[in-house]
Amino acid sequence: MISFLTDYGLYDGFVAACHGVIARIAPDQRITDITHLVPARDIRRGAAVLAETVPYLPDGSVHVAVVDPGVGTGRRAVVLVSARGDLLVGPDNGLLPEAAGALGGLVAGYEIKSPAVLAARVSHTFHGRDVFCPAAARLAAGTPVAEVGPELDPASLVRLHAPVCRRDPATGEVVGEVRTVDHFGNVQTAIGAGPLAESGLVPGAGAAVLLRLTGRAQPLRVPFGRTLGDVPPGELVAFLDSAGLFTVAVNCGDGASRLGVRPGSTVVVSPAR
Numbered sequence: 001m002i003s004f005l006t007d008y009g010l011y012d013g014f015v016a017a018c019h020g021v022i023a024r025i026a027p028d029q030r031i032t033d034i035t036h037l038v039p040a041r042d043i044r045r046g047a048a049v050l051a052e053t054v055p056y057l058p059d060g061s062v063h064v065a066v067v068d069p070g071v072g073t074g075r076r077a078v079v080l081v082s083a084r085g086d087l088l089v090g091p092d093n094g095l096l097p098e099a100a101g102a103l104g105g106l107v108a109g110y111e112i113k114s115p116a117v118l119a120a121r122v123s124h125t126f127h128g129r130d131v132f133c134p135a136a137a138r139l140a141a142g143t144p145v146a147e148v149g150p151e152l153d154p155a156s157l158v159r160l161h162a163p164v165c166r167r168d169p170a171t172g173e174v175v176g177e178v179r180t181v182d183h184f185g186n187v188q189t190a191i192g193a194g195p196l197a198e199s200g201l202v203p204g205a206g207a208a209v210l211l212r213l214t215g216r217a218q219p220l221r222v223p224f225g226r227t228l229g230d231v232p233p234g235e236l237v238a239f240l241d242s243a244g245l246f247t248v249a250v251n252c253g254d255g256a257s258r259l260g261v262r263p264g265s266t267v268v269v270s271p272a273r
Contacts, residue, residue, distance in 0.1 A: 002137070002140050003061055007042065014036075018133045022133050026137040032057065047098045048098070063088045066127070072125055072127070080108075081108040110146065112149050113150065114149050116138075116147065165191050172200070174269045185255050187255045188243070189246045192245060201224060208222060209271065215260060222248065223235075223237050229251065235250065237251060
C-alpha cells in the first residue's frame, strides 16, 4: 500500500495529479490518503501526524509525505528504510525521521537521484508530482530501494528538535512543550504517562491537575479524566490521548483557543493539592 500525506489542501488539483502519476506507474497499488490538510509549510505538524498514523498501516507500506517549503532548493529528496520494512519517501527537512522511529527505527537511507525513478521532466516547484510520487510508485511496484540513488549517512539527516519534557523531582512539576493542536483544538503536549505517574498524577474519577501557562497569572485546576465526556460540554479536561500523551481539551469546544496556546507553548503540570 502507498500512503500519502501533504499540506497541498483540497482547493487545487495537486493531490489528483499525484494520484494520477502513481496510477500510471503502478495501477494495481492501493493509495490511502492520510491527510492533505496539514497547515501550509508546518513540517512539525506533518511529522507528528505521520508518526502517529503509520504504525497502524500495513507492514511494508510505502509512505509518501510532502510538506516541503524548501522545494527546488538544495534540500535532498530521500527514501528512509524502517526496521518494520516500510519505506518513507519525502524531503530531507525533518518530516520523516520520527515516523521511521515509530516503525521500529531507521535502518538505512538513500538519496533519490536516479533518473530512472523520476518523472521525465522535473519541475522546480512540484516535487511531489515529479520526484516523490514517481519514486514511491516504482518502489511499491518492486524497484529495489538501492536503485533510487546513493546510500546516505543517517546521521546526516535533518531532524526536528525534540519537544521539551522534563520533571522536577523536588516539586513534582512536569514541564512539557505543546507538540501539536489537532482539528478539534485539542492540545497535545510532549508529556507521557511516565513522568506524570512519578508525580502521582494518574487519570481517573476525581483526579485533577494544576496547569500553569505562559501569560496566565494563576494556575488552572483541571479534571484529569480518561475521556472528553468526563466533564460537561464546554468544560476543560485533561487526559492521555490515543498516542499516550497528556492532552488538554474542551468537551465540545476548542481547547487551544480557550487556553491561548499553540505548538511550542510551554505547559507546566503539577498535583492539585
